[in-house]
Amino acid sequence: MNMNLKNQLKKELPTPKEERDKVKQIAIKALAGFLIIMVAFTGLSKSADALTTPQVVAQRPKGGRIEQKVEVRGSLKPKNEESMEVGEGLLVKNVFVEAGQRVQKGDVLLELDAKEIKEKLDTARDDLKKLQLRLEQLSLNKDFTANSSPMETAKKTLADLEEDKINLVKKEDVKIERAKEKVKEAEEDLKEAEENLATFQGESLEEQLKKAKEEEKEAQKHLETQKYEKDKAIKRAQQTVDEAKENLWLLGGGEATSALQALERAEMEYEITKSDWERTIKAAEESLQKAKDKVKRLENGEIDDESLKQEEEKVKAARNQVKEQERLLEDALVSKEDTIADLNRKIESAKKDLVKAEGEEENLALSKEQNLQKEGIEKELMLLDIEAKEREISKLEKAIKEGGQLKAPSSGIIREVKVTKGDTTTKGDLLVFVGDTSSYILETELTKEEAELIKIGDQVEVTLDGDKMPVGDSIVESIVPVQGDTEGKKKISISVPKGEPGMGAMMKVIQESDKYRYIIPIEALREENGSYYVLVAKQQTTTLGEEIIADRVDIMILDKNQRSAAVEGALGAQDTVIVKSNKPISAGDRVRLVEQ
Structure with missing residues (x-):
C-alpha cells in the first residue's frame, strides 16, 4: 500500500526540471513587465520635462553694421512765400x-499810414538796441571769480592737517627730549647731593674743623675785601658831593638852581651808597661770625648739626626735583599722544569731507554744464529775436522809402x-505773397537724438504724398532750437525742388555705423543694476545625460537701434544667444532649444 501511495504521489507532483522551467518563465514575464513599465515612465517623464522646461529660441551673434533711421512727416510751404x-x-x-x-x-x-510807419520804425530801432545790449550782457554775465572747488579746498585742508601733524609731533618730540635731559640733570644733582651728604657724614671731626677754619679764613678775607671796596665807594661818593658843593659856590646866580639839584643828587647817592655798603659789610660780618661759631663748636667737640641738616635738605630738594622732572616728562608723553589722537580724528574727518566734496564736485560740474547749455539756448533764442527785429526794421524802412x-x-x-x-x-x-519761381521748404521737428544724425548741407530723402520715388536734391538748410522747448528738440528746414503749398511729405535719413564684430537682436539684451548681459545656451553633461543650461555673459553695448545692438564681451562666434523664451528664465536654468 505504501508503494502504491508513493507511485501515485510521483505521478501527481512535477519533476524538479519542470519546476525550474516554470520559475524561469515567471521571471521572464516579470522582467518583461518591468521593462514595459520603465518605458512607460520614461515616456511620461520626457513628456513632463518637455512641458515644464522653458523653450527658448537662440541664434549666433553675427558681424555687421548698425543702421540708424529717422522718419518724420511734415508739410510743404513755398520757399519764396513772403509774409x-x-x-x-x-x-x-x-x-x-x-x-x-x-x-x-x-x-x-x-x-499804410507813412507817419505811423516812421514812429514804428523808431520804436523798432530802440527795441533792436535793447536786444543787442541784452545779448552783450548775456555774453558777459559769467562768474569769473576764482572760487576754489570744494574738492580742492578739502584736499588742502587734509594736506594742512597732515603737515600740522608732522610739525606738532616734531615739537612734542623736542619737548620730550628736553624733559628727559631735565630728568637726567636732576638725577645727576641728586647723586651729587647724596655724595656730598655721604662725604660730610664720613668726615672726621678734625677734617670738619680744618674745613671750617678754611671757611673762616675765606669769610675773613671776604669781609676785608668788602670793607676795602666800601671805603673806595664812600670816598668816590664823598668826592662827588664835595665837587657839587664847590660848583654851587662857584656858579651862583641863575645857574645856582641846577647846581643845587646836582648837589642834592650827589648827597642822595652818597647816603644810598653808604647804606648799601653797610648792609653788605653787615652780611659779611654775619657770615664771618657763623664761620667762627662753627669753628668754636667743632673745637669744643660738638657735631655740626646745622651743616648736616643743610646737606640733608639739599638731598631732599634734589629728590623732589627728580620727581618733578619725571612728572613733566610723563606730561610731555601724554601730551604727544593726545595731540596725535586729536589730529588723527581731524584727519579722518577731513578724509570724509574729501569724499563728500568729490560728490559735490560732480554736482557742480553737472550744474555748470547745465547752465552752459541753458546759456547757449538763451543766446540762440536772443539771436533769433534780433534777426526778426532786423527783418521788421528792414520792412519798415522799405515801406517808408516807398511812401x-x-x-x-x-x-x-x-x-x-x-x-x-x-x-x-x-x-x-x-x-x-508767393513768387512764381518759388521752390518749397519742408519743415518738421526732430528729437535731440534724431537731430544729431543730421547737419546743415546734408542731402536727405524726401517723398511727397502720392509719389513712390523720393524727390532729388533735397538739402537741409537750417537746424534751430524749438522755441519754448526744454528737451533739446530742433526745427529742421529742408529745401525741396518741387511740390505744392500744404502738401504732405515724408523725410527719411538712414545712416550706417562702422562694422562691428557681434550684433544681436535687441530682445536678447538683459539689464541688472545698470549693467547689461545676455543668456547663452550651453550644453553640459550631467548624471541624467546631456542638458542645455542658460549661462550668463556680461557684455557692453557699443551701438544700437530699435532692432539690433552691437556688443562686446566674452562671446564667441559659436555661442547661441537666447532671444526668446516661452517662460521667464534666469542664469543656471535648464532650457530646451526650439526652432524659430
Whole structure:
C-alpha cells in the first residue's frame, strides 16, 4: 500500500526540471513587465520635462553694421512765400488786391499810414538796441571769480592737517627730549647731593674743623675785601658831593638852581651808597661770625648739626626735583599722544569731507554744464529775436522809402489777404505773397537724438504724398532750437525742388555705423543694476545625460537701434544667444532649444 501511495504521489507532483522551467518563465514575464513599465515612465517623464522646461529660441551673434533711421512727416510751404508783415498798430489806408490775384513786380498791394510807419520804425530801432545790449550782457554775465572747488579746498585742508601733524609731533618730540635731559640733570644733582651728604657724614671731626677754619679764613678775607671796596665807594661818593658843593659856590646866580639839584643828587647817592655798603659789610660780618661759631663748636667737640641738616635738605630738594622732572616728562608723553589722537580724528574727518566734496564736485560740474547749455539756448533764442527785429526794421524802412506802399517783390500770386481798408495792423501778416519761381521748404521737428544724425548741407530723402520715388536734391538748410522747448528738440528746414503749398511729405535719413564684430537682436539684451548681459545656451553633461543650461555673459553695448545692438564681451562666434523664451528664465536654468 505504501508503494502504491508513493507511485501515485510521483505521478501527481512535477519533476524538479519542470519546476525550474516554470520559475524561469515567471521571471521572464516579470522582467518583461518591468521593462514595459520603465518605458512607460520614461515616456511620461520626457513628456513632463518637455512641458515644464522653458523653450527658448537662440541664434549666433553675427558681424555687421548698425543702421540708424529717422522718419518724420511734415508739410510743404513755398520757399519764396513772403509774409508782408510791417508791425502792429498801423492804419491800413487802402487794399488794392485780393486772394488768388496775380500781380506783377512793383504792383502796389496795399497802402499804410507813412507817419505811423516812421514812429514804428523808431520804436523798432530802440527795441533792436535793447536786444543787442541784452545779448552783450548775456555774453558777459559769467562768474569769473576764482572760487576754489570744494574738492580742492578739502584736499588742502587734509594736506594742512597732515603737515600740522608732522610739525606738532616734531615739537612734542623736542619737548620730550628736553624733559628727559631735565630728568637726567636732576638725577645727576641728586647723586651729587647724596655724595656730598655721604662725604660730610664720613668726615672726621678734625677734617670738619680744618674745613671750617678754611671757611673762616675765606669769610675773613671776604669781609676785608668788602670793607676795602666800601671805603673806595664812600670816598668816590664823598668826592662827588664835595665837587657839587664847590660848583654851587662857584656858579651862583641863575645857574645856582641846577647846581643845587646836582648837589642834592650827589648827597642822595652818597647816603644810598653808604647804606648799601653797610648792609653788605653787615652780611659779611654775619657770615664771618657763623664761620667762627662753627669753628668754636667743632673745637669744643660738638657735631655740626646745622651743616648736616643743610646737606640733608639739599638731598631732599634734589629728590623732589627728580620727581618733578619725571612728572613733566610723563606730561610731555601724554601730551604727544593726545595731540596725535586729536589730529588723527581731524584727519579722518577731513578724509570724509574729501569724499563728500568729490560728490559735490560732480554736482557742480553737472550744474555748470547745465547752465552752459541753458546759456547757449538763451543766446540762440536772443539771436533769433534780433534777426526778426532786423527783418521788421528792414520792412519798415522799405515801406517808408516807398511812401507807405507795399509792392510786389516779383511776379506771383496773392495767396491770402489778412486785412481790409481801415483796419489797424496786429502782429500777424498783412498778406501772403508767393513768387512764381518759388521752390518749397519742408519743415518738421526732430528729437535731440534724431537731430544729431543730421547737419546743415546734408542731402536727405524726401517723398511727397502720392509719389513712390523720393524727390532729388533735397538739402537741409537750417537746424534751430524749438522755441519754448526744454528737451533739446530742433526745427529742421529742408529745401525741396518741387511740390505744392500744404502738401504732405515724408523725410527719411538712414545712416550706417562702422562694422562691428557681434550684433544681436535687441530682445536678447538683459539689464541688472545698470549693467547689461545676455543668456547663452550651453550644453553640459550631467548624471541624467546631456542638458542645455542658460549661462550668463556680461557684455557692453557699443551701438544700437530699435532692432539690433552691437556688443562686446566674452562671446564667441559659436555661442547661441537666447532671444526668446516661452517662460521667464534666469542664469543656471535648464532650457530646451526650439526652432524659430
